[in-house]
Amino acid sequence: MSKPAVTEFKPYISADTIVPEFTLRAVVLGALLGIVFGAVTVYLALRAGLTVSASIPVAVLSISIFKWLGKSTILENNIVQTTGSAGESIAAGVVFTIPALIFLGFSLGTGDIPRVLVLALVGSILGVLFMVPLRHQLNVAEHGSLTYPEGTACADVLIAGEKGGSFAGKVFGGFGLGLLYKLLNEALLFWRPRPIYQPAWHAGATIAADVTPEYLGVGYIIGPKTAGMIFAGGVLSWLVTIPMIKFFGSGLVDPIFPGTIPIRDMDAFAIWRAYIRPIGAGSVAMAGLFTLSRTLPTIVRALRSTVAQLRQGKDAVAEPVAAIRTERELPGTVIFGGSLVMILIVWFLLAARINPDGGIGGNMFASTLVVIFGFLFVTVSARIVGLIGASANPISGMTIATLMLTSLLFVAVGWTGGSYPAAALSVGGIVCIASAVGGATSQSLKSGFLVGATPRNAEIAMIVGALTSVLVVGFTLILLNRAYTRIEPQVVENIELTSTMKVVGEASHEGKTYQVINVIGSRTVPDGRYFYDPPSKRIEYQERVGIGSERLPAPQAVLMSTVINGILRQSLPWGLVLLGIFIVVVMELCGIRSLAFAVGTYLPIATTAPIFCGGVVNWLLTKVTKREEGEVSSGALFAAGLIAGGSIGGLILAAIVGFELEDKIAIGTKYWPGIANSSGVGILVFIALAGALFAVGRKKLE
Numbered sequence: 001m002s003k004p005a006v007t008e009f010k011p012y013i014s015a016d017t018i019v020p021e022f023t024l025r026a027v028v029l030g031a032l033l034g035i036v037f038g039a040v041t042v043y044l045a046l047r048a049g050l051t052v053s054a055s056i057p058v059a060v061l062s063i064s065i066f067k068w069l070g071k072s073t074i075l076e077n078n079i080v081q082t083t084g085s086a087g088e089s090i091a092a093g094v095v096f097t098i099p100a101l102i103f104l105g106f107s108l109g110t111g112d113i114p115r116v117l118v119l120a121l122v123g124s125i126l127g128v129l130f131m132v133p134l135r136h137q138l139n140v141a142e143h144g145s146l147t148y149p150e151g152t153a154c155a156d157v158l159i160a161g162e163k164g165g166s167f168a169g170k171v172f173g174g175f176g177l178g179l180l181y182k183l184l185n186e187a188l189l190f191w192r193p194r195p196i197y198q199p200a201w202h203a204g205a206t207i208a209a210d211v212t213p214e215y216l217g218v219g220y221i222i223g224p225k226t227a228g229m230i231f232a233g234g235v236l237s238w239l240v241t242i243p244m245i246k247f248f249g250s251g252l253v254d255p256i257f258p259g260t261i262p263i264r265d266m267d268a269f270a271i272w273r274a275y276i277r278p279i280g281a282g283s284v285a286m287a288g289l290f291t292l293s294r295t296l297p298t299i300v301r302a303l304r305s306t307v308a309q310l311r312q313g314k315d316a317v318a319e320p321v322a323a324i325r326t327e328r329e330l331p332g333t334v335i336f337g338g339s340l341v342m343i344l345i346v347w348f349l350l351a352a353r354i355n356p357d358g359g360i361g362g363n364m365f366a367s368t369l370v371v372i373f374g375f376l377f378v379t380v381s382a383r384i385v386g387l388i389g390a391s392a393n394p395i396s397g398m399t400i401a402t403l404m405l406t407s408l409l410f411v412a413v414g415w416t417g418g419s420y421p422a423a424a425l426s427v428g429g430i431v432c433i434a435s436a437v438g439g440a441t442s443q444s445l446k447s448g449f450l451v452g453a454t455p456r457n458a459e460i461a462m463i464v465g466a467l468t469s470v471l472v473v474g475f476t477l478i479l480l481n482r483a484y485t486r487i488e489p490q491v492v493e494n495i496e497l498t499s500t501m502k503v504v505g506e507a508s509h510e511g512k513t514y515q516v517i518n519v520i521g522s523r524t525v526p527d528g529r530y531f532y533d534p535p536s537k538r539i540e541y542q543e544r545v546g547i548g549s550e551r552l553p554a555p556q557a558v559l560m561s562t563v564i565n566g567i568l569r570q571s572l573p574w575g576l577v578l579l580g581i582f583i584v585v586v587m588e589l590c591g592i593r594s595l596a597f598a599v600g601t602y603l604p605i606a607t608t609a610p611i612f613c614g615g616v617v618n619w620l621l622t623k624v625t626k627r628e629e630g631e632v633s634s635g636a637l638f639a640a641g642l643i644a645g646g647s648i649g650g651l652i653l654a655a656i657v658g659f660e661l662e663d664k665i666a667i668g669t670k671y672w673p674g675i676a677n678s679s680g681v682g683i684l685v686f687i688a689l690a691g692a693l694f695a696v697g698r699k700k701l702e
């Protein structure tokens with residue numbers, strides 16, 4: 001879509017044309033799709049630490065569904081995509097931060113759903129409200145300079161749908177194939193979900209792949225360059241660093257902190273858990289700060305534009321402008337009053353549920369930080385989305401900065417123990433969610449500006465989407481955590497409880513009552529939750545929490561807890577963290593933007609390898625079809641369907657695991673174990689799936 005000057009620009013639906021827009025069916029459909037994509041994003045972010053924008057898939061599905069139900073208007077479809085995109089952005093903010101409570105020693109069970117819900121709701125509504133006064137400056141005044149690549153592509157899809165384009169078959173096809181593949185693979189176990197190769201001639205090296213449709217789709221959408229960088233980080237960790245640790249540590253008889261057993265007795269996955277994750281956390285933290293530093297000019301420009309706009313006062317919203325339909329938005333009283341209510345809710349939540357140690361003044365101080373950091377990073381996020389799109393928005397870097405500043409302020413006033421880490425995380429979580437939602441709101445409002453929507457209707461739709469999506473985000477988070485949590489025998493004798501071992505409750509197992517202790521920073525017991533028997537002074541079981549496990553590594557949440565622990569509790573293995581930091585420094589000195597690479601160093605290679613395969617398919621199609629970069633293609637829509645289908649299949653699988661039905665339905669390993677356990681068969685089926693993506697991607701959109 002061309003980008004003419006603002007004075008010449010005419011939206012697809014003119015300002016003086018009235019068509020159905022904010023209708024009940026549009027809001028309901030958008031809310032339902034927001035719930036679906038919110039749950040999908042929770043699963044995807046926990047497994048891969050990545051998210052993709054949901055606006056275009058939601059727009060495509062809206063166009064198709066309304067064609068089945070009867071004729072719709074382009075503005076109704078815009079309301080659907082606006083409402084639906086809230087779920088994905090909220091889920092990203094929640095998953096990047098809230099699970100870090102587990103790694104700080106707090107629980108995350110069904111009783112915590114209300115807390116997650118309130119944090120998500122406050123952050124999402126603040127994200128929308130803080131974006132409203134920025135809309136005219138970013139979407140209208142800077143129309144020629146801020147391209148909003150995904151928002152513009154979404155507008156193109158909406159306009160093509162209005163003119164008769166039909167894309168939804170690609171999304172539905174990918175969804176159906178992804179769901180079927182996922183269930184056949186990981187529920188019925190017809191073929192091996194994770195082919196693996198560990199060569200004897202390179203001790204410690206591991207090549208593996210979770211052959212899942214959602215990873216293939218993510219790799220396709222993020223493109224070959226980013227996918228290749230992520231895989232390169234995995235290659236460094238799993239084919240260089242782990243074998244190096246194994247080589248130099250194989251002759252040692254004593255463990256090296258943070259490991260608690262000798263390296264010679266550790267396999268590649270144990271080395272990854274003990275040593276690679278701290279290195280990866282340092283890499284991601286440093287890369288996030290580098291990424292954020294590059295946006296400093298953007299931050300300054302955004303703040304200057306915002307201050308200039310606010311100085312205009314009433315002149316910025318004069319009555320003649322407000323009378324134009326395409327310039328009507330939520331009034332300032334709603335923005336100010338709503339923000340005040342949200343801050344009071346934050347204060348009450350901190351005082352009553354999260355940080356009772358903080359008192360009235362301390363929790364009000366934390367609530368004030370939410371306002372300051374929230375408005376700052378919503379402003380930054382909204383502008384960055386205009387430059388590079390929502391999927392590339394460096395939300396984690398902004399959250400790291402928030403957590404570092406908050407934690408340093410807490411240290412300055414002596415708030416380092418008790419529940420203060422949870423308070424710091426709550427501030428960072430709300431800011432992260434607000435930043436993600438602010439960016440998504442900015443993108444959706446840009447799509448609305450291009451098609452001629454009413455901003456006020458879109459802003460209300462975003463809030464409605466937030467109100468409905470938060471219900472499923474917290475539930476999905478808890479469901480996945482519980483489904484993959486396991487109690488395993490782990491006997492450690494002669495344990496005297498120290499300051500690194502906090503008693504967090506009691507639990508009964510196998511007819512015996514234990515103290516539940518949370519271990520952080522011990523040199524004798526790995527970090528985690530354990531069942532401790534006081535009379536015998538020994539640990540007898542370990543509670544392997546689902547989030548943070550190999551199945552749900554939650555890299556962003558682990559990173560956030562690393563930042564907080566490092567500053568408030570001084571419990572980091574700084575030698576390993578510094579290795580990760582300087583790996584990123586080397587990458588940056590080589591002129592390589594390091595964030596994707598850093599994420600790859602942290603993730604299991606079983607995650608990065610299939611993502612790379614998706615990037616390879618994208619690269620091949622680019623060479624074959626000669627399509628332009630950023631163009632909405634059949635392959636992108638099919639890949640979005642694969643992500644949705646595979647992720648929904650993953651949620652179904654989590655429910656199966658939670659009800660302990662996995663052994664009963666695993667008919668593949670029961671009737672043809674040779675095929676089901678073959679890595680070669682698993683690879684061949686995954687290649688066939690990639691071939692299907694390639695075949696669909698070659699077709700032109702009609």
